[in-house]
Amino acid sequence: MHEGPSSHLCELAEGRLDTATGQRSVFALRDISPGEVIAVFGGSIVDAAQLAALGPGVGNYTIQVDEELYLVSTSDGPGDWINHACDPNAGFRGQITLVAMRSIARGEEICFDYAMADGSPYDEFACGCGSLRCRGRVTGDDWKDTRLWARYAGYFSAYLARRIAMLEAAREEFRSAAPRRMVRRVAGRPRA
Numbered sequence: 001m002h003e004g005p006s007s008h009l010c011e012l013a014e015g016r017l018d019t020a021t022g023q024r025s026v027f028a029l030r031d032i033s034p035g036e037v038i039a040v041f042g043g044s045i046v047d048a049a050q051l052a053a054l055g056p057g058v059g060n061y062t063i064q065v066d067e068e069l070y071l072v073s074t075s076d077g078p079g080d081w082i083n084h085a086c087d088p089n090a091g092f093r094g095q096i097t098l099v100a101m102r103s104i105a106r107g108e109e110i111c112f113d114y115a116m117a118d119g120s121p122y123d124e125f126a127c128g129c130g131s132l133r134c135r136g137r138v139t140g141d142d143w144k145d146t147r148l149w150a151r152y153a154g155y156f157s158a159y160l161a162r163r164i165a166m167l168e169a170a171r172e173e174f175r176s177a178a179p180r181r182m183v184r185r186v187a188g189r190p191r192a
């Protein structure tokens, strides 16, 4: 059995500890092309009640992977150190694989938007990422922002992509039903 950190960070990146602030981050060791795999998250799967029982702070080591299901890192490592940003350069392929969303230059910090993975309020925090797109606060409802649907299309965690597809289908149904309702109303008018 492999005795290493739960999450795998590929050799194209490395974790760094800022000894002054205690902040842990992940940086690109070389130029990375769109679609390249950066990390694969691992650990133990827990449900919402089990996650709550683990107490505060566990959110830092947790990724939601499906409805009411969470992946908790059980052995810390640099793969767990990838920070949130509101204007990220990485996103999901599936539920646990992080890939480059665009070209990433050597030395650049690798980040993803936690809205790509989180669909419940277990890990909400104030954000100071400094981006012009910074939302100020990261919440479990951020995935509902339709601007993010367009920006992160193809990079949401699979279960959130499914939620979004269902909402988009409902909106499309509403849109295509609207003219029919109008026609019915016109048709129902008494003839002069």
Ligand SMILES: [Zn+2]
Residues within 6 Å of the ligand: 085, 086, 087, 127, 128, 129, 130, 131, 133, 134, 135, 136
């Ligand atoms: Zn931000």
